[in-house]
Each structure stands twice: as C-alpha cells, then as structure tokens.
Amino acid sequence: MDLYEYQARELLRKAGIPVPDGEVADTPEAAQRIARRLGGTVVVKAQVHAGGRGKAGGVKLAASPEEAKSHAARILGMEIKQHVVRRVLVTPAEEIAAEAYAAVLVDRATQRPVLMVSGEGGIDIEEVARTRPQAIRRLSVDPRYGLLSHQAYGLAEFLYSDPGLLSQAADILTRLYEFFLSAGASLAEINPLIVTSAGEVKAIDAKVSLDDNALFRNPDFEKLRDPAAEPEAEMRARNAGLSYVKMTGSVGCCVNGAGLAMATMDLIKYYGGEPANFLDIGGSSNPDKVVAALEIITSDPSVRVILFNIFGGITRCDDVANGIVEATQRTKLDRPIVIRLTGTNEAEAIVILEKAGFTAGRSMDAAVMKAVELAGAA
Amino acid sequence: MDLYEYQARELLRKAGIPVPDGEVADTPEAAQRIARRLGGTVVVKAQVHAGGRGKAGGVKLAASPEEAKSHAARILGMEIKQHVVRRVLVTPAEEIAAEAYAAVLVDRATQRPVLMVSGEGGIDIEEVARTRPQAIRRLSVDPRYGLLSHQAYGLAEFLYSDPGLLSQAADILTRLYEFFLSAGASLAEINPLIVTSAGEVKAIDAKVSLDDNALFRNPDFEKLRDPAAEPEAEMRARNAGLSYVKMTGSVGCCVNGAGLAMATMDLIKYYGGEPANFLDIGGSSNPDKVVAALEIITSDPSVRVILFNIFGGITRCDDVANGIVEATQRTKLDRPIVIRLTGTNEAEAIVILEKAGFTAGRSMDAAVMKAVELAGAA
C-alpha cells in the first residue's frame, strides 16, 4: 500500500524525524488558511501516488496566502499520470543549503534491508543509480543485529563532514530504519533530505510503501488507505481476495494462479489479441470467488469476451464450474465466454457446465485462440 | 545490585507477568492493615537479600489480620544470615496445585543468556542441579535472534502438558526474558512459579539482580537501592569508586588491581595473618581515592595494621604517596602502616613518603610479612 506524502511525513514525524510544519488541504480556501497560519512563502504540493509532480505542474511556490489559494485551485482536480489530485500539502518553503537522499527498502539480491543514501537529493534516484552509481552508498543491514550505530554514522559521513550534521543525519537514518521495521514497510524514502541554512537536517518529501502482508500488525494503517485513489474494480477484487490488474485489451481473463494468469495474457497477445486484465482467483476452491471474478470482469466495458483458464490442483474444476453457473444465473452474460478446464474433478465440471448450456475444452491454446477470435468478431 | 522480593515482584508485574496482590509493610500495624484489605489467609514474608528465609522463620502463614500483625512483629527486626529484616511482604496465600522454577541469567560458558526451567519449584535450584540435573531444562538464547516463540513454548512444555497452562507459561517466559534484557539484569528468577487450583500460572516469589554496569540505562532503578541494607563502608567505597569487601581478619589492605588485591590477601594468609578486607583502588591515579580508601580501612575497628601494596603502571606511585600523606595529615593514624610501592614514579613516591616520616619497601613478600608480624604484635 502506497501512502501519500502527507501521510508519510506524519509517520516519520511520529518516529522522531524532523519534518517541517505543514497541513493537507482539499479546497483552495483551506490551502489559503494553512498558508496564512504558516506565514511567509509556502509550497503547495499535489498529493498523488505518482512521481514527477514537479514537471507536471503539481508543485508551486506561493509568496502569499492568496497565491497559495490560486495555486491550490489550479492543482486540485489536475490529473497527473492518470491520478486525479484531490488534496494538496501546504508547507513552509525552506532555505535549502544542500539536498540529499535517504531510503530503506528490502533488497532481493542480499535478502536484507538496505539503507541507501546519496548526496544528490531531490532528483530521480534511479537516474542517479544509472548514471553515477558512485554517488550512492548502500548498506546491507544484517537482520540479526539491526542497524548498528557506527553504520548509521558511516552513511551520514558519506553525506556530510560537519560533526553537527553528521550526528543529526545518523540519528535520522537510525530512526528511518526503526520506522521501516516497526511499520512493516517495503519502502521508506526521504527525498530530499535537506540541510537548512540554519544547519538543521530535515526530511522535506517522504515516500512510504507498506507491505500489505504486514498490515495485520498495524491495523491503524488501514485507515490511511484512500478508497478514491484505487480503481473500483481493484478494490472489489482485493476485498474478494482476488488479484486483479486492469489492462487495455478486450479479452477478459479469469485464471487460477499468477504464473498461469500471466502466461494466459501472453498467449492472448501471441495469438493476436489483447488481454483486458490480469485476474488470479488463487488456489482456493470457493465458488464465491468465481462469482466475484465474473462480476469484476464484466463490469469492464472494453471486455468483449470472457476467458476462463483453470488448471485444477487445489482448485477443483467443479467448484469453478458451479461458480460460473451461479453467476450467470444471477446476471445473464451479455458477452461470449470461453471455458478451459483441466485437472482435479474436470469430468464433473464438464457435466455441470454442459447441463447449464456451456461448453468447455481442455486445451489452453485452443481456448485462447477461440477467445481472441471472438474478441475480434465481437 | 540485588532487589528485594517485593521490588522484583513489582517489576515483573509491570512486565505483564501475573503476580498475586500484596504490599510491603515496615510495621506490624501496616502488615495488619494489608492483611485486612486482602482478606482470607495471607503470607507474611521477611524482605532480606538472603535465601533460606523459610527455614529461618521469616515466612509465616496468617489466618487473620491479627495473626499477620503478630507474625510481622516477630519477623521485623529478626536477623537472617546477618541481614536485619526491616520490611515484610504481605500477600494472599494461594491454593497451589503445582510449583515450578523459571530463571534467566547470563551463562559464562556459552556467553549467552540462558533460560532455565524446572518442574521442581519452591526449593533450592542449586540442590536440584546437583542431585537431579535432568529435572532442569536449559535454553541458551542466541542474542542475534532473541528468544523465539517456539523456544518459549518448548520450555513451557517441559513444565506442563495442558494447552492452557502451556500458553500461559510460554507467555510468562517470554515476558521474563524481555524484562531481563530491558532491565539489564544479571538474574531474573521466579521461584516458585505456581499453578493455582483455578488453573492460573503465577509468579509467587521473584528474585532480580541488576547488572551494575547497565544501571545507567535505567536511572530509575537507582532508587530501588536500600542504603540501610548495605554496610556503610561498602557504600562509601562504591561512592568513591573503590571495590571493597569486608573480611574478618586484622590486616587492612589497600591495593591497586583486583588480582593483586586478592593475591595480597592470599599472601597475608600464607604468612599466618588474616586480611581485614579486599580493597581495590583501581587503575586511576587519583589521590582522593587513596584518602577515601584509608578512611574506610581505618573505620574498621578490627584492623590492626594497614598494608599498602601498589604496583605502579597506570597508577602512579607518587599519586598514591601523596594520598597517604594527605590523609594522615588530616587524621593522625592510630595504627601502624606498611607501604609497598614499585613501578611508575616509585622513586618520587619514596621521597614524598620519607619526607612525611614513612618508610616504603619494594618487595611484596617483605611488606606482607611485616604487616602480619605487626598485626600479631599489636
């Protein structure tokens, strides 16, 4: 789960990391009020789950509350990388003497949390990694010992030489790592980490992604979720325990297993079609999931044909067949459906489907070819 | 630093371990009030830093508040292993279905914290270890991972088989270990850990020793220290940064270094004398420490001769000599003093001492022989 900047800043502040004042506003008037309270020049920043806000015009300096209001009016409702801006963060503009970067994430290669810092902050870190890898320092943290004090200090030394800045930065890195662990995060990033003209180290922008699998340990975080930011179909899928990703094609797929679901999409493309979605009903045999899956697929108007591809293992083919029959009895299907079923209880499934007027095949290639053909014909 | 049972119980309670109600009293009347509040049969327990209280008559059942009062009157002021009882703990008498033992300490051999449990509680665990070692189960905790949940559960299974008792005991052991770590303890012991007739697992008696070197992390613990329980000389030594242990002989020693101090005591014994104390002034060169040391030694009336044994390394002999001169100028020595000094700035020291009317030798054996002789002659 991705958090908004304003949410991430709040969590870091609670973790003891210095974060400048600021509040979130969902109307231009609220932005104006906040700017007035803060006084001086402020920054108005679009709150969206996307990078490149600055380039898209979603971050503006405002010298007065009135200007903050007019900037907010322009930014609110703006669309940045398909995300509609519904909130802006209003913060004081800081006198920035230096910008750096700091982040914690889990590294797949070392299988450990890794702390990364760079003296080049405020810019795209992937770009820095590509072009000037020596500008980034990484520390792989041994989970048996956690982040040791000298390690945080050593990273801080990569950024600063002044003793005061060093100890501030070491403290921030230590807290960032502790926050990362206790929050069950998959990313905790400060970009930029600045030095003010007064010699204070502060987190200006923050990005936090939480590990969905760890959310049960911090149930409070669930309320940070923004239902409006998530496409409705994806939210419904999540609530039904399905994995769903919207694509742009016309063949709606329902598959059991993530690998097979990807392979099904690839095969649609191979035969000249375009998948409308990724959808994995998972390993369970629950007909309700099949019903939910069909509802989600059919709610997508670009879907011209529905393709089931089920390899029965734990998933029983008859359960899936029952789900299809149940769902289509509730709501008549207005689009053609191609069903491929094989494996556990395949024979029973075919009987159930044929009784309800469906046909089903055993070949994945044949089913995909037929679905692509129907999508083209539809 | 050793804690009293009532202090240890309070800390364990705060750590979430079930501990029966109870309060400490320093008068018979207070004990009576507590017994009245608790109702039913209570136990009145002497609070001293010593084992074997039961055998010494320091633990008594009282069926009524009046009986609690009379027991408290008898126990308060009692002397148990040279400790005067100044407080009693009054707790409800529990219906005990089973008694067990649980403790955490640091094991020198494995260099790790070790959790020990035994189904034989309420008795001397050293006795159990000697006679029925199979009745004790030890778990060496890897400090890199801490106590793992299955390890606590496995220890609990050594004590109980009922699932309800198992999970209560696993929880108590986990909390005991966490307490041990966070308190910086060197021992945290529950003896007995009981099962009540209602099937609850509870800590009845608790013993906690804190690592003096870790006290700086929990400054609150300093107020658990009972100045009355510590011999005055030892308290003064501690405050002056000296290590002092009272012995029963007549040769008062002042040595730099613990090993040399022990060897000096041994040599006194070897030559037919008895040391009056162990005293290590440590590695520093502070004349104030020498002054404090002399005050502590001379405050012991059994001391008949004072022996200095200094091997100068970090400790400078001239500093020690200055300390001796300074102290004896303040208060005239009423007992003979034998001084042995060698090493760093030895020559300067001898000049200083001779100017003040002292003589000093270089041989440890000669000095000890002379001190023993003087102690015998005095």
Place this chain on the structure above:
Amino acid sequence: MAIFISDATKVVIQGITGRDGSFHTRQMIGYGTRVVAGVTPGKGGQAFEGGDGIRIPIYNTVERAVTETEANASVIYVPPAHAAAAIMEAADAGIKLIVAITEGIPVLDMTRALAFVADRGARLIGPNCPGLISPGCGKLGIIPGGIVAKGPVGVVSRSGTLTYEVVSQLTAAGIGQTTCVGIGGDPLIGTNFVDCLKAFGADPHTKAVVLIGEIGGTDEQEAASYAGAHLKLPLVAFVAGRTAPPGRRMGHAGAIISGSSGTAEEKVKAFEDQGFRVADRPSDVVGLLRDALRDL
C-alpha cells in the same frame, strides 16, 4: 532419481490440523510420502487421521516431533503471521529440508527467517510455493500427483499452476520427471533457480531441465549465467509476463517489474544469450525439449 528428497525423507507437517494442512497431508500420504508427524501447538498428544486408517501423531513442537519420529523434512501450512516463526522452529529442531507453502508472509519476517535457516545450515524451499514432487519417491507440498510421471526431466519453476500446465503436457507426451520443484513467487525465497540447477546437474538421473520463470528480480538472469557456465544438461526455459505492465504486482508478491528491470524480455534474452531455447508458449516446451534431447 530425485533432488532434495529420497527414500529416507521422513516428513513432519507444521499446521497439520489446519484446513490446507490436513487436506494436503492426506494427499501426500496418498502419494506414498512418509509423513511421520504433525505439529500443532496445544494439540500435542492427539492423532491425525491420514486416511486408510493411518494415524499420524501430533506434537506441540517440532523439536518433540523430531525426537520422537526422527523426521528430517518439514512442510509448513501455518498461517502467514506465524509462518516465519514456524520456519525458524523447524531449522532450530535440526530439520534440514523445510518446504514453506504459506503465501503472504511479511517480507521483513523472511529476512530474519532466511538468516536463521542459513545459520542452521538448512535448506528452505519457498515460501509461497507449491513444494516439490519426485514421482515414485514422494511429494512435499501441493503439486498434484496425477500430472507427473517418472522420467529424466527436472522441472523448476516460480509458479504453481503454470508448472502443472507444463508438467502435464510433458507427462502427456511421455516425458517423465525426476523432480518438479516450485521455488515460490515471493521476492525473498530460500532456494533459488541456481540452487536447483546445481542439484539437477549433480543428479545422475536428470538428463534435461525445464525452467519456468516470470517477471521480477534477476533470478532467471543468474540462472542463465550459471547454466551457461556450469550446467552440463540441456535446458529449455519459459518466462511468463511478457504482457505485464511495469510497476504492477502480478499476483505473486515477487512478480513486479521495477523501473525497467525484471522484464520478461531481459530474462528471455539472458537465456538466449547463453544459447538456451526459450519457449514462446507453454505448449512449445515439449517440442523444444525433444529437440534439445535429440541434439545430445
């Protein structure tokens, strides 16, 4: 005949009384696997009905199970919140082969569990994996017994049903398997492709390998490099996710293209660069494998 397991493999099931654990324990027993013990804390002393009158003793801890039954492998069906702890429990009890089926374990839990498993010298397969099956020897996990057959091909895959798809086509074509291993779809897993290729390379019965990868991470790239340099067997690869969009997690926690890295294209290219055949469709695997075996 098999990698990782043998006739001496004696299995303890952690979470044997759960819904998934009980179902798959019976399946494993039905397939001929020597399941000797189950673990469910608080149910020690009870017995699990394994079908056909077989009763499996249940213990409170893996340690007790190992002491009593000499179990040397574990399969874990424990819910995600406690699964990393279950992995550590198995390794702590001296189990050297641990198969974790559980999906949804917090990734930070796994950083600790993986360190612990390595410290104890144990092998972890998974988590979030279907486990492994060796026809004629047994199975640890959930791969359906009906789709495999004894034969010369080693199969290793990051997915579940996609593996079943490919394996059942192999079996239908008369090409049997030594062992089929699902290494799991999580970003952090115990045994990776290279570990399996090493094991297949050392197994005298394995004559060819099928590797089924997917988007995310660089495990396939490392497997390609390793196989190019060290594997003496023919290898056919398939990589799922050519149509997957960047930045989206495709079902598996580990199946995500980060920035421009972890794409199917780079993985396919890695194998092709080493001279290995890569199937465009799952159904092409059988033909390419026949070609590769013919080339020997």
Place this chain on the structure above:
Amino acid sequence: MAIFISDATKVVIQGITGRDGSFHTRQMIGYGTRVVAGVTPGKGGQAFEGGDGIRIPIYNTVERAVTETEANASVIYVPPAHAAAAIMEAADAGIKLIVAITEGIPVLDMTRALAFVADRGARLIGPNCPGLISPGCGKLGIIPGGIVAKGPVGVVSRSGTLTYEVVSQLTAAGIGQTTCVGIGGDPLIGTNFVDCLKAFGADPHTKAVVLIGEIGGTDEQEAASYAGAHLKLPLVAFVAGRTAPPGRRMGHAGAIISGSSGTAEEKVKAFEDQGFRVADRPSDVVGLLRDALRDL
C-alpha cells in the same frame, strides 16, 4: 617471537582523544608500536599529537581509518556505554585483532558483541583487560613497557597489576617474555586461556608458559585440561583468591565464587591433576619456572 601481533600490526585507537586513550596511545607509540590512526566520531580530519612530533590522523569511523591507513588491529578506550558498539564497529570494518581495555561494559552488550565478533571471524582480547605486549614488537594496551624483556616465556593472565608483579619478577630474574597477554577480568571475554595456550603452543619462540588465574568461572579448569592434553610446553600457574569469600564480587566483574563453584582450590587442583606446578605465592613463579625449564 610473539603471538597475535607481529611487525605487520598497524593499530587504530578507538577513543584516541579521551583521557585514557590519549595517554596510552603516546605510551604505545613510545614503545615502538605502529599506531597509524585514531577514531573519535565528530573529530575526523583532526590530528593527534603522539609525542616527538608524531601526528596520528583522526577519523570519524574505523571503516574510514582502515580504508585510509590499512590498520589491522584496534585498541579500544571508549567509555563503557559505547564500548560494545565500538567492538562491533572494529569487527565490521574488517579488523581481525581487537583489544578492548574498557572496564564496566554491560554484560548483555557483550553477548551481542561477542556473537558479532565471532560472525566476522575477528579476535577480541578483553574487555576489562590490560591488553598485550610483545617485547621488541609492540604493545596493544596498557601493560607498562618497562617491566618486560624479550625472552622465551609466554604469560597469560586474567588480571592487570598481578601480571605486572609476576612479569617484573621474571624480568628481574633474567627470564624474558615472548608475549604477555591480559585476557581480562569480566565474566564474558573474547579470547580465553585456552585460545592463548593454543597460540603459545604454536609459537616457535615460546618455550614455557605462565598462567595467572583467579576465582570465578571455569576458564582455568578448561585451560588445565587443554594444557594437559595438548600443550607441549612446561606451564606454571598461579591462582589468586584463595581467601575470597563465596558470593562476593572481588573487584573484577568475573571474580566471584558462585555457590561452591569457581573457587581457587578447584582451579589449583585442576592444574595439579594435570601435573602442572602451581605457585603458592607470586614470588614462587620464577623458581617453579626455572625448575620446569630445567626438567625439559
């Protein structure tokens, strides 16, 4: 000529700007030790005046000191609250010989630091120890240079000044030393008696060993068993604390008789049981050593 250190030993001092650190750094330099760097966080870039115009560069971290100066040994004078962290820092920077002088480190801090040092394959001497000195080679720690002389005897001890007492008598009697090591008086230490006996046994220049023990723990007993079984050199022991009462800590955190275990008697007996001579007085060591060397 020496154990643990050699001509290639290049030393970084952690806590070089502190009271003890600065004093003893100058002593070490004066004795001819190659002190190449100091570490004090926040003082990186400054220089330490080592005496005779010698300037030692100060770094913020051991890692930086190692990178810049190739230091391969460290001596730690850091205050107790941060000393365990300093030990881990040295090991993390690749230092393989770490001498911790600091007294008063919390014992639980040491459980972690010792595990870390072992994981990194480093040797820790101490804490709460005087360090080691090899006449003609250098010293790491605080043993006075004036009391030692080059020669054939290895000395290992749990104490400080008692070691000086014995060593100075050896030197006065014309018996020099290869290396004198103070292993420290804490209950948990890095290098124990057995480690030192192994090293002396492997050192071609060491012809005899003096071991100075004290009450508490079982290190001496293990040393006696090891020496009896494996040490090919004569050994003379002395054990302090015959008059120490049980249950009282005698200055050193580790010098305590627990129950009836850790007494001087059982330690003396352990050496005698293996046929080693044990001195009744420190001043008897020289004579017993001469006897032992003559018996060869």
